[in-house]
Amino acid sequence: MNTEQKIAALRDQLREHSYKYYVLDQPTISDYEFDMLLKELQALEEQHPEFYDPNSPSLRVGGDITKNFETIIHEHRMYSLDNSYSKEDLEDWEKRIQKILGDVEVEYTCELKYDGASISLTYENGELLRAVTRGDGLQGDDVTTNIKTIRSVPLKLKGDFPQKFDIRGEIVLPIDGFNKMNEMRVANGEEAYMNPRNTASGSLKLQDSAEVAKRPLQCLLYSLVGNGLGITTQFESLDKARQWGFKVPDVAILVKSTDEVLEFVDHWETRRHKLPYEIDGVVVKVNNLQHQDELGYTSKAPRWAMAYKFKAEQVSTVLSEITHQVGRTGAITPVANLEPVLLAGTTVKRASLHNADQIEKLDIREGDTVYVEKGGEIIPKIMGVDLSKRPAASLPTRYITHCPECGTELVREEGEAKHFCPNAEGCPPQVVGRIQHYISRKAMDIEGLGGETVELFYKAGLVRNYADLYELTKEQVIPLERMAEKSAENLVNGIERSKQIPFERVLYALGIRFVGETVAKKLARHFRGIDALRNASLMDLVSVEEIGEKIAYSVLDFFQRDENNTIAERLKAYGVQLEISQEALQQRSNTLGGKTFVVSGVFEKVSRSGLKKLIEDNGGKVGSSVSSKTSFLIAGANMGPSKHTKAESLSVPIISEGEFLSMIDG
Ligand code: AMP
Ligand code: ZN
Helix, strand or coil: CCHHHHHHHHHHHHHHHHHHHHHCCCCCCCHHHHHHHHHHHHHHHHHCHHHCCCCCHHHHHCCCECCCCCEEECCCCCCCCCEECCHHHHHHHHHHHHHHHCCCCCCEEEEEEECCEEEEEEEECCEEEEEEECCCCCEEEECHHHHCCCCCCCCECCCCCCCEEEEEEEEECCHHHHHHHHHHHHHCCCCCCCCHHHHHHHHHCCCEHHHHHHCCCEEEEEEEECCCCCCCEHHHHHHHHHHCCCCCCCCCEEECCHHHHHHHHHHHHHHHHHCCCCEEEEEEEECEHHHHHHHCECCCCECCEEEEECCCCEEEEEEEEEEEEECCCCEEEEEEEEEEEEECCEEEEEEECCCHHHHHHHCCCCCCEEEEECCCCCCCEEEEECHHHCCCCCCCCCCCCECCCCCCECECCCCCCCCECCCCCCCHHHHHHHHHHHHCCCCCCCCCCCHHHHHHHHHCCCCCCHHHHHHCCHHHHCCCCCCCHHHHHHHHHHHHHHHHCCHHHHHHHCCCCCCCHHHHHHHHHHHCEHHHHHCCCHHHHHCCCCCCHHHHHHHHHHHHCHHHHHHHHHHHHHCCCCECCHHHHHHHHCCCCCCEEEEECECCCCCHHHHHHHHHHCCCEEECCCCCCCCEEEECECCCHHHHHHHHHCCCCEECHHHHHHHHHC
């Protein structure tokens, strides 16, 4: 296989794996293997710019900058949708349709109305040509460079696609990804984004496509536009788009009456929060494309489609009291205690007020009637106050000055939104909170020990920090309430087992402010052990990818405190993993010691660069050509014949990928 073919093969492989991962959500290789394939392709493309392809999977990582987005006139106008809010609205629509179409049976597709930013993609000969925003419907902005970074947008199509067509869809930011992005932003001292929809549409117009590539955006498609596509119904077009490799959610159904439409609406109105992305309603479309043609368009929207908007998930209720929670980091969060009210299927009694500024900005007072809304997040928000219902004697809220738990005077550092209780060692919710965080599932995941039990231990004077857990004995635990012999044993065993938890999770468990799961992983991989981290300077810390000053200062601050160092030393003494486990590496590193390998051809399980890394990780050397010093030639498919002949003439053993892998496994 020559270089050009190799590049093409890698591109195909990456495309297929991307499709499985991002469109089908069913990956068949690990992220690591994927990265290795990608790195291999990138290296080859760099060496051979003559094989440049604007639709190469390597361009998903972005990097191109757009200073001005070019205006593009839509070949087919992008209409808006009419809205309906009730059964009556829908029935009126149905009557209008029947009047135009006459006495025929009309079928409808019901789809979800994805809440994001609309996009029109143009494909020619199976390749993405252009992506344009809706703009004013007649013309939009060319955002192709940014859209190409979205992994679920196919750059090349599969199957039997028309020569040229447009496909429309919605760019959405799934809630999980949105929350993670916000976590990172807050950790870096930036303002959190308001909601997934605005963030998604803002992303399309970013100048730096590498920035877009970092955002977990998705593209959900819902409509094909073009001439001579050979399709007769909307439902069929969804199916076709799916076959060509587009991400088309499969919840759409075909119905024959408005009653069935309403059932679909009801179904999704109560389950919308179970979806990974936000929806704001349902879209109903006349299924038969011929019928659609007959119905045509008003000046603004198709007559053959109708959006059914979910009711605004906002209610009003009385705020009876503002209380304050002290988190494990000492951060004070004001909480609105509400008269219970039903919202989006659940009873809401409390809502977060975020911080003092928020209370001041909205002028929220006890006794006020407030508007409560449920967005993408789990905790409902207070959106405003119904001033007409404010009691006459009401006074502005004065924010607390002292910790409600330990009485210490609160501090508010410059640039911080929240007040803090500085009494880290003596403030009960902080002490207990840290231990609860330590044992939590994503941290040390200590089986048999729950948050309430920690509180119990703390009150009984058994633990004052997480290192104390390792000195607990069954005998100490049994006398406590609700502790039977068996559960005490489980608990002590669970604590013992936590000594096997890898360093990156231990680092997260330590509860350093702003060091969440992702940051902990980055720090652990970079510094490899607690000592290197402890000795790191500000410069060392901020040189780690994605670690900003805010995180860096927090790490420095953590290790400046004696008690934290004492605790870390104790954990080390108990055998908790405070270093990335070198053992595995070390053991393996002798396996291939003194051996030189030449890698040739294309492999199935591991990429070429993956193989090379495995060789080096296990102490072997990688050679570029076969010589008398070569210990083994690892042969993949389509290996060059010259290497093969040379190896045979020098009696260098030729082994397969599988044989090599079992060499390091054993
Ligand atoms: P609106 O912005 O409220 O006028 O609603 C119209 C928009 O809904 C369209 O421009 C699309 O971007 C969006 N939309 C979301 N899901 C769908 C869908 N399944 N079918 C059609 N349009 C949709
Ligand atoms: Zn306190």
